[in-house]
Amino acid sequence: MSIMTLGACSNPELNPDLEQVVIVEGEGDTPDYNPAVTPDFTYTIAPYAGEKAADAESYPQGNPDLNPTENDWTNVIRVVYSGATATVSGASEAGATATVSGANVDLALGQARQVRIIATGSSDQGSLRLTGSYKHLLELNDLTLTATDRPAINDQIKKRMFLVVRGHNRLTDGADYLVSSEQRKGCLFAEDHIILCGDGILEIQGNYRHGLVSDGYLFVNPGVTLAVTNAAKNAIHIKGSGANNDYRGIEVTGGYIYANTSAAAGKAMKSDARIHIRGGQLYMASSGAPAIDADGQLSSAGCIKSDMEVTVSGGKLALTSTANGGKGITSDGNLTVSGSTLAIALSGDAEEGDLDSSVPKALNAHGSLAITAGGLSISAIGNGSTAMSADVAMTMTGGVVYAFATNNGLKAPSAAVEGGILLCGALKNSPAAGATADPQLDVAAGSTTRLLNADGALVGTFVWPRAFASASLLHRL
Secondary structure (H helix, E strand, O other): OEEEEOOOOOOHHHOOOOOOEEEEOOOOOOOOOOOOOOOOOOOOOOOOOOOOOOOOOOOOOOOOOOOHHHOOOOEEEEEEEEOOEEEEEOOOOOOOEEEEEOEEEEEEOOOOOOEEEEEEEEEOOEEEEEEOOOOEEEEEEEEEEEOOOOOOEEEOOOOOEEEEEEOEEEEEOOOOOOOOOOOOOEEEEEOOOEEEEEOOEEEEEEOOOEEEEEOOOEEEOOOOEEEEEEEOOOOEEEOOOOHHHOOEEEEEEEEEEEEEEOOOOOEEEEEOOEEEEEEEEEEEEEOOOOEEOOOOOEEOOEEEEEOOOEEEOOOEEEEEEOOOOOEEEEEOOOEEEEEEEEEEEEOOOOEEOOOOEEOOEEEEEOOOEEEEEEEEEEEEOOOOOEEEEEOOOEEEEEEEEEEEEOOEEEEOOOEEEEEEEEEEEEOEOOOOEOOEEEEEEEEOOOOEEEEEOOOOOEEEEEEOOOOEEEEEEEEEO
C-alpha cells in the first residue's frame, strides 16, 4: 500500500486538484516467485464478454474534484429515450433549456450549477449534447444510444464532467458526422476532464474516430467498468491537462477497463500527457497495420501510449497486440513499473517502411526504463521483436521479470540490474551490470533451460517459444 499526494489550488471552478491523499490497495506489490513455474501466453485477442470490475465502488475522501458524493447535485434533469423520440423533464426548473429533435437532445445548461443529468432508455437514432459553464454530473442508467451522424454523447462544457455509470450502457456513433464548427472527436466526447464513477458498465463502439475521448484528463475510480470494443482510431484518447494539473493524462485507481482497436496504427489507450495505472484490471489490445503518421513516420498499433511518461504502480494488466510493429507500452519519456501484475503478448513481425521501420516492442521507453517492483511476464514472438527497450538507460532494483523476444530481450545503451529477479531470453541482450548473460546453443522451440545454484537447487526456469542456433539468456536470480 502506498499514498499519493495531489497538487493544490484554491478556486474550485478552475478545475484544480485539491491537496489530499489517495490510497490504492496493491501499489508496489511483487508476486511471490516460484522458480519451477513459467508463465503462459495467449496471443489472440479476446472479445469483450461482459466482464465487470472486481472492486467495490469507492472514491477518494476530501476531494470534491474526484468524488461525486462530495458535491451537491440539487438540480436534476431526466432524459428518457424511446426509439425515435426522447423526453426531457426538469430542465426549466434547473435553469436549463432543452431542445429535442426526434431522439437528438440538446441541453443548454447556461449558468446553471449543481446539475445532475440522468439519461436512460434506448434509441437507435439518438444523441445527447451538453453546453454550459460549470462542472456537472451525467448519470447513464441502462442507456442504449446509437447516433447516426454525430457523437452519441457530446459534452461541450469546458468544466469537468462526473460520468456516473449504473446498469449496462451501450453507446455507438455513426461512421460519418454532420459538418460542424465544434470539436467532436469520437463516440463519447468531452471538452474537459472526465471523472469516471459508478458500479455499472459503459460499453462503447467508436465508428467515426475514437471511442472515449477528452480534451482534459481521465480519472477512473474503483467499481466502474469501461469497455471500448473497437474504434476507427484510438479506443481511449485523452489529451490531458497542462502544468497546473501536473500534465495529468490518464489515472486509473480501480475498476475494469477493456479497450480494443483494429484501426491502422490505432492505440487502445493514448494520452498526450502522463499515464498512471495504480489499480484495477485492464485488458488492452490492438491489431491494426502500421501507417504513415502526420510527420511522415511509420507509426504502429499499440496498447498503451503516452507522449510524456507512463507509470504502472499497481493493478492487473493484460496487453495483447497481433499487429506488425505492435507495441505493449510506449512512453515518449520515462517508463516506470513499480508494482502490478503485467502480462504482454506480442505476435506481430517487424515491418519496413520507405524511410524507417516499425519493430514490435513490449516495453518501449524513449527515455529511461525503471523496474522497482511488480511481476512482469513478456513474450514477443514475432520476427525482429524486442521485449524491453530504452533509449537512455534501463535500471532494475526489484520485482520479477520473465521476458522473451525473438530479436532483443533487453536493448539499452546502459543497463543495471541491482535487485529483483530477471530472466530475459532472446537472440541477443544488451549487457547489464549485475546480471549474467549466458550463451545458449541449438535451442529448440518449446525447450526449457533450468538454472541451478551451486548446491544443485533449482533457482529459475525459462521456456523458449522459438528455436535459435544461438541465443542469450540474461539473468539475475
